[in-house]
Amino acid sequence: MEETIRPFETQAPQETTLLVGVEIKGRRTAWSMQDSLSELARLAETAGLKIVGTLEQRVDRPNPATLIGSGKVEEMVALRADTGANVVIFDEELSPGQQRELEKAIRNENVKVLDRTALILDIFAQHARTREGALQVELAQLEYRLPRLTRGWTHLARQTGGAAGRGGNGGVGLRGPGETQLEVDRQEIGRRIAHLKRELEEVRKHRAQYRRRRTEEAIPVVALVGYTNAGKSTLLNALSGSDVYAADQLFATLDPTTRRIKLPGGREVLVTDTVGFIQKLPTALVAAFRATLEEIADADLILHVVDITHENVEEQVATVLEVLGELEASDQPMVTALNKVDQLPGAEEIDLSEAGLPNSVAISALTGQGIDDLLARLEHALDEDLDRRVAAVWAGGSARACASARHDSERGARRKRHETRRARAGRAAPALRRILEDLSGFNADDADGMDNQDHDPVNLPHLRHLRFLLRFYDG
Numbered sequence: 001m002e003e004t005i006r007p008f009e010t011q012a013p014q015e016t017t018l019l020v021g022v023e024i025k026g027r028r029t030a031w032s033m034q035d036s037l038s039e040l041a042r043l044a045e046t047a048g049l050k051i052v053g054t055l056e057q058r059v060d061r062p063n064p065a066t067l068i069g070s071g072k073v074e075e076m077v078a079l080r081a082d083t084g085a086n087v088v089i090f091d092e093e094l095s096p097g098q099q100r101e102l103e104k105a106i107r108n109e110n111v112k113v114l115d116r117t118a119l120i121l122d123i124f125a126q127h128a129r130t131r132e133g134a135l136q137v138e139l140a141q142l143e144y145r146l147p148r149l150t151r152g153w154t155h156l157a158r159q160t161g162g163a164a165g166r167g168g169n170g171g172v173g174l175r176g177p178g179e180t181q182l183e184v185d186r187q188e189i190g191r192r193i194a195h196l197k198r199e200l201e202e203v204r205k206h207r208a209q210y211r212r213r214r215t216e217e218a219i220p221v222v223a224l225v226g227y228t229n230a231g232k233s234t235l236l237n238a239l240s241g242s243d244v245y246a247a248d249q250l251f252a253t254l255d256p257t258t259r260r261i262k263l264p265g266g267r268e269v270l271v272t273d274t275v276g277f278i279q280k281l282p283t284a285l286v287a288a289f290r291a292t293l294e295e296i297a298d299a300d301l302i303l304h305v306v307d308i309t310h311e312n313v314e315e316q317v318a319t320v321l322e323v324l325g326e327l328e329a330s331d332q333p334m335v336t337a338l339n340k341v342d343q344l345p346g347a348e349e350i351d352l353s354e355a356g357l358p359n360s361v362a363i364s365a366l367t368g369q370g371i372d373d374l375l376a377r378l379e380h381a382l383d384e385d386l387d388r389r390v391a392a393v394w395a396g397g398s399a400r401a402c403a404s405a406r407h408d409s410e411r412g413a414r415r416k417r418h419e420t421r422r423a424r425a426g427r428a429a430p431a432l433r434r435i436l437e438d439l440s441g442f443n444a445d446d447a448d449g450m451d452n453q454d455h456d457p458v459n460l461p462h463l464r465h466l467r468f469l470l471r472f473y474d475g
Helices: 033-046 070-083 096-106 116-127 131-159 177-216 232-240 283-288 290-297 313-326 371-395 399-417 420-440 444-452 460-474
Strands: 016-024 050-059 087-090 112-115 221-226 257-262 268-273 301-307 334-339 360-362
Touching: 016 033, 016 070, 033 050, 033 116, 050 070, 070 096, 087 116, 096 112, 096 131, 112 116, 116 131, 116 283, 131 177, 131 283, 177 290, 221 232, 221 290, 221 313, 232 257, 232 268, 232 301, 232 334, 232 371, 283 290, 301 313, 301 371, 334 371, 360 371
Parallel strands: 016 050, 016 087, 087 112, 221 268, 221 301, 301 334, 334 360
Antiparallel strands: 257 268
């Protein structure tokens, strides 16, 4: 009987890593070194690494050469040798010079020294699924790696006793080849970066056109934001009934996803899920993902998803608000969804008064608890935002406020088919009548004759716009 030969299953050995946490005295941060190091461990696991050891050090000031002190460097080298780790990851961003000095101290070409930024970039590269996402990640990686190219060519310097790079006597064919090849690589990467930036500028323009079309169609946009793994994709699925990929891991989804949902009053809105935030978010990523993150700043409403069960929930909230400030989106109207309440004891009786977050709704995106309340809160927040914009016309009278309110009123006119029009009419029409009469002194019931009356020419455009609003709200 012939024996069946089966191929051996092969799998690349799992890389092992040593994590190094550093706390710099005097630096203001909401995160403790231990909490930040725990998050780094979660990032390493997401990247497929096995953690074999950790080191911590508190320093008055970072060592310019190695970030940590010389004694701790020796301890790191010894621990790496004992554990056999082939990757050492620092929780702080390393300068190219610090990375090179640490690699020299380890004296093993097979061991990589990385920092948090490089680790996050690697995770992003694994999870980018669309062309846009791949372009953004590649740009961030190249801009990060460009000043760190030297390691790949140190073997050429060693071949010439270290003199070739200084123009020394390395012999024919060996004098300075490392520097020459290094410059060629830098130029090639520079050209690739320029190409990627052009490609992403086209992406940004396309997204801007898409947003303009959405504005013309008068569909409000809600941007989902939150710390990574807070449950944004799961919530998007719960709101829209879609099947967006969601997993219990950091940065499970990178590419923006938009779904149309219907609010209780019948109005339709677009909900966009964006990339999750994290503390020490690499600046290269923020720049590369500009086209994606602009969706947040241009949204009508921000829906901040918070993992209420996380032990660092306050720090995560602070990080998200800080990033929103950097994106110039901190003044946007916001609703906060306190997610995963099903994992809390007494989930049916959640008291939001102690959460310290305004406009909050307790929900479970997984079980559906609180979703109806959240939809009602979103609708109320959008109504309030529209009322504020309209009020800006008569309160401030600025050109920008007038243009914004005119846009919103036209958007409202297109929504006359919806049932919410009558509810808003009951609230707004009497107020508009009083404002018109206060500003112009004319009889609001004879609004058609307003152009024939004497008015301040500065106020006339605003009065005409208010008359339009009155007609809309009166139906």
